[in-house]
Amino acid sequence: MAYGIRALTRLAGLDVVDRLGLREPANRALKRASATSFRTAGRVGRTFAATQKRADPGRLKPETASKSAALFDLTPTDEQQMLQDAAREFAAAEIRPVAEQADHDDKTPDALLASAAELGLATLGVPEELGGAVEERSAVTSVLIAEALSHGDMGIAVAALAPAAVSTALGLWGDADQQATYLPAFVGEDVPVAALAIQEPRPLFDPFALRTTARRTADGFVLNGVKSLVPRAAEAELFVVAAQLEGAGGNGNGTPAFFIVESKTAGISTEADPAMGLRAASTAKLVLEDVKLPAGALLGGAKPEVYREAIALGRIAWSALAAGTSKAVLDYVIPYVNERVAFGEPISHRQAVAFAVSNIAIETEGLRLVTYRAASRADRAASFAREAALARRLTADKGMQIGSQGVQLLGGHGYVKDHPVERWYRDLRAAGIVEGTLLV
Incomplete structure (x- = not known):
């Protein structure tokens, strides 16, 4: 599948596509290709049984030497960009409109979770030889997708990403029998509901x-x-x-x-x-x-070492969610402070307000960069304990601070449910304390 996506991506990048007026059809084909990896909607009582016997477990490979240069390159690959764009569009069009109701109901609609599964989440941690989407470790890809989904809503993102944590754990540490028994369910069309x-x-x-x-x-x-x-x-x-x-x-x-x-x-x-x-x-x-x-x-x-790695990878995942939700706060407060007029001028003209917005932007960018750094080192099989710890510390401290500042900038509006910042504040507090649940 990965080779097919690469071929379609190269095709979509050709100038002739624009000259022939085929840009939209090409983009749709790319999205359809990336969507074939994910389906969710489990049935309680499923029987897991080995579908094939393997002598050795399958493992995702570290990034190739050509990608493991000393330089820290933040440029996503074509596949990563495509998946991130699809996740962003899904978050804006599907997640954001139902987020308030889902928060009120304490439940994400089943139809939305089924649609979210089509983004390919559960197979990113599964080796390609076992039906997964990629050959190499893809912690950065998982971070990009988690960040994009949480820009719509963190709670819904957690519900959608939870099964992927189990498939990733099996892909990283499962033996041959465990992988043969459980992983086929995660790469099929009927992905089980699962949780770490x-x-x-x-x-x-x-x-x-x-x-x-x-x-x-x-x-x-x-x-x-x-x-x-x-x-x-x-x-x-x-x-x-x-x-x-x-x-x-x-x-x-x-x-x-x-x-x-x-x-x-x-x-x-x-x-x-x-x-x-x-x-x-x-x-x-x-x-x-x-x-x-x-x-x-x-x-x-x-x-x-397996358990330590799992805790670190989980903390990176939560940092990615915090980065996406923090960006949602920033994107919401900027137009608000520019449009909100007090004493004859927008409140953004006041230094205290402008500095608060700037601090949100600065801390969000810092959180994103250290999270990307940790994920990229994990992909290269390099030590990433320090970077994961930094990301966790920033998530716990700055994530809560960003949520609080978002509420403060909206004044009385920030305290009521007419605006989503109060929900984002509650979610950002959770991101700094929860352990596990997710993996990248």
Whole structure:
């Protein structure tokens, strides 16, 4: 598929396309080609079974040496630009008009999620040899798409991107049997509702000190604990759950590890868990009571480096969402302060207002750049822990600040639901505290 998209992209870039008046048809063909990778709308109770046996798991390759120069190049490839443009158009035309109602209903419309799936989200983390869309790691592509979708609404973006986190985890760390059993469902037309569950319901949550436990048994594991803020948990068919594996790590306290859990497994239940923000994501608690899993449910071999990488990739994803929502705040307040007249002149003529808008622009751009930097290093298989930590810090501090400034600039209008800035403020607070849920 990737080769086909490249060919269509080169065709669309030819001058003869404009001379023949074929620009619009060419663009439509490109969008249709990129859309064939994604479908969502799972059915609870699905049976996952291996469709083919592989000797070794498939893995996405790091970026080629030609792309791994010392220079930090922000120019997207043709494929990335096409996917980002499609996501932007979708966010503006489909997500933004229903965002307020979805926030009110605590649910994203199923039809919208099905349409969002056509953008190709669930296959970006799947190796091409297993039916995915790309040969190389595409964290930057995932960041670009997440940023574009959250410009429409962060809650809806989380609901749409949640299954992609599970397919990415399987593509990065799943063994051959796990990939053969679960990945075919993510590259077909009926993508399962799935979620990555790490967050737990307690203050000052530390993802490296989990209270959800996994106890070894003769034939597998037993999980106990509660996860919170799990998107679409009530309708999900598949989870990747983080739990403290007892007896691992050599320190007596265990080590965090991931487990593949099907929703139909005995001992699993969900409870509504609506939050201040991300309401369109239909977040819920996932309760695990003596959930028995086979030995093959362990994902990534309980390797500490796998879990650390997952946390870092999740933080990059949340930073991308924060960057997109921050840009939405900026794009909304600029025309507002230029059109809002007080004492005979636009309020943008006042220094305090102009400086506040400038600060939003500066901090948004800084957040975007460090997020891109972290994602690009992840794609090259270079160390990105520092960059991911910087992105997380900026998201937690500046994201909340940008949301607050957006509300402040609208005055009394910023406090009421007639304007979307109050929703963006609530979502930006969530982006700085939630762990997991998404991966790039």
